[in-house]
Amino acid sequence: MLLLGLLLLTLLAGARLLWDKWKFRSLRLPPLVPGFLHLLQPNLPLYLLGLTQKLGPIYRLRLGLRDVVVLNSKRTIEEAMIRKWVDFAGRPQTASYQLVSQHFPDLSLGDYSLLWKAHKKLTRSALLLGLRNSMEPLVEQLTQEFCERMRARAGTPVAIQEEFSFLTCTIICHLTFGDKEDALVHAVHDCVQDLMKTWEHWSIQILDIIPFLRFFPNPGLWRLKQALENRDHMVEKQLRQHKESMVAGQWRDLTDYMLQRLGKPTAEESHGQLLEGHVHMSVVDLFIGGTETTATTLSWAVAFLLHHPEVQQRLQEELDRELGPEASGSQVPYRDPARLPLLTATIAEVLRLRPAVPLALPHRTTRPSSILGYDIPEGMVVIPNLQGAHLDETVWERPQEFWPGAWLGGCLRRGGGRGPVLWLQNPGSFLLPADRFLAPGASPRVLAFGCGARVCLGEPLARLELFVVLARLLRAFTLLPPGGTLPSLQPQARCGVNLTMRPFQVQLQPRGAGDWELGQHP
Template identity: 80%
Template sequence: MLLLGLLLLTVLAGARLLWGQWKLRSLHLPPLVPGFLHLLQPNLPIYLLGLAQKLGPVYRLRLGLQDVVVLNSKRTIEEAMVKKWVDFAGRPQIPSYKLVSQHSQDLSLGDYSLLWKAHKRLTRSALLLGMRSSMEPLVEQLTQEFCERMRAQAGVPVAIQKEFSFLTCSIICCLTFGDQEDTLVHVFHDCVQDLMKTWDHWSIQILDIFPFLRFFPNPGLWRLKQAVENRDHIVEEQLRRHKESMVAGHWRDMMDYMLQGVGKPRVQEAPGQLLEGHVHMSVVDLFIGGTETTSTTLSWAVAFLLHHPEVQQRLQEELDRELGPGAGSSQVPYKDRTRLPLLNATIAEVLRLRPVVPLALPHRTTRPSSIFGYDIPEGTVVIPNLQGAHLDETVWERPHEFWPDRFLAPGASPGALAFGCGARVCLGEPLARLELFVVLARLLQAFTLLPPAGTLPSLQPEPHGVNLTVQPFQVRLQPRGASGPVLGESQ
């Protein structure tokens, strides 16, 4: 009986695919790549870029039973996401998205609508207006405390990824809940780690390619549901506490700000009403999008600097010129970040080479459109290959090389697309850029980064998973001015 049901589902899916192809016969579609096992490639963004060298920057390929369009250049990505942003602002509603996004109230995973725009506006206001005066002092304070903890481990090899992960989670906790208690930070940190690990498992990813498999037993699906329930329980407890102690017209943190912005009548062009569930999912987005992505980028920065001690030394010389040697309490305000051009260039280069989400999140066309002269039907899933665009030899000189100076030259290459662009650009980009600037400045001001026993970290991402996650490594943090080997000496 089970076999018969599987056969019937396969036949129906095949018939639907053939009917869809028949309807598209009169359109000028991008070229189609043969095969359907592309997701098995070990380095998917680089593989997709290789296909672009044969087929051009826009093509189609089949992921399971669905055709998707892949964009592999900065020009095509910006044409779709910026110039024609309304056409490409949708989000496909695949099984795992529906499960974790609370009936499409999620910002990152929710489909485009006028209510979604109002939700985005509220969250952006909470981040940029509600927390504007306290954001930088908070990041500075927590980073200073982080450096003090690292100083207590001076000379001992440190698993820096875990430390960065806890730091970024602490920052989000303070901004969102106004709470710096380690217990709450640990609870949220463990919750996010568990959710992301479960969501990234192959047993869940395969459901997004072959949705009919959700009707069959799947332990991974059960674990994901449990992780989502745990997540929601923790967020709901914070919502309850905030509602009990909130004072109208005053906000202590982002949750207060957003709670006071929901339930109000919206302007006429935004039908519907923002509800508490929208605040709930904004919090989820802030934690998922604002912890591991930033901590992973910081980890990549340290890994590259261990491989390039000459760049690290130049960065420290730049900091010393601006702040004075050993000026641990001095800082460059973020608004004056142009005073540290090499640091800004180094951050830009890390984001170019290692965008944490190299294929972004998939988009969906909201109406018929076109890219690069090709017809793109309504409802088409579109994947922007951000890493592919960052390695485009027609845009970047020596694209595979870590070379921050490319961003210092007159007429330097345009910035990377690590945070996306257009309507779906990452809401947390301003906070992430602030954190990258402050944390790296403080870290390099206080310490020299050295590989333990001369063992350099791998610059190849973890072999499994879609995201560009750095392989585990350790670093030795030598307080500056302390005795020991200096940069440039053999370890």
């Protein structure tokens, strides 16, 4: 099937190339990269970044039959997604996207419309308003329970990625369903893992390149449909239980909040009405987008700290100085990140080097537009290379290095001390010192969660989890490589949507009072 598909693809791609050349003959399009098998390249975000040396930060390439524009710099991404966000807010409706949201309108994969805006508003208000007073204590409580479980396994090598995955799934289960029973968490966790594995398999991804292959026998397609049925059955059961037990005017969790907001018209709903199916897919997006991405980022943070024990030691000194010994149980000051500047800088550096979704999800132009003077036709697919933008040498000095101190005036490289930090409005975001820039006036914004209309709605929750989990983990344990074997810092060569890492283990050595006293006298 694959060989036949490649042969047909070659013929159709040639015909499509001639058609597009005639159709867009009057436009000034970005330069075109030869070939159409770019998806077969290992470490695709870095490969795409490498093409900028000859073609500049914006160019076109062919992914199967489709012409796409790739943005590889912060300047091009921010021009498109922030300054011209309406032009680039669409989403292409590929074969795999249509499969995932075949019964209900999806938020992450749905195309831009007024009804989509109402769907987004509903989900965002649930996250920011529905649980605004209980989200932080809940994350603290579940993280503390996680650390207690890890303490029982002290001295034994731990597959930390799996543990983080289960923790983030537990948090989402409690926030969304008001339940953290192990049976439900395991069921949801297995469902998410199964969905991601089947959706990212080549037999499904190739359908987006060669759509007509969906009419051929495909075991991967059958497995995906089974996983989707399991997903929908699980969510429908939870929605049914919530409707039977919820009390009007009160909400126990995000699902209660969203269900009770249905039927309250908004300005965006003039072109349609939000239905229970919208809540269904909001729940799905919360689980798909809020478990593995955060767990992967936490795992990358641990891996970098294993390679840089000097950073880990300074983080522990900062935590001990600000919060006292771990046994004191004081809350992590997420709302006052200036108290823990190095922890916040470390999170920013991990997000810069290893964004969980390095190529974001593709956008689609809703009308003709332009970027850096190039014409971008309506309906064009646009891919923001977030990892490429974070490694842009015209913005970042020594971009490939793990250097949290650069966010604090480079104090880790210049003999210690706590450098100045200039905070922006959003917690976890702050300005770089001038010596970290190579381009005057460049913005230091990390784009790991995207930007503009399609920014990740779970960013506030993800930042809270990263901050609290790393703080509590480093207060309770020293992270050690089992047998001195350090994990690889290179992503797996061929990833799906997420930037996956090679499995590794870590040894968690409990810290005692002696460690805290050392932290008081660095």
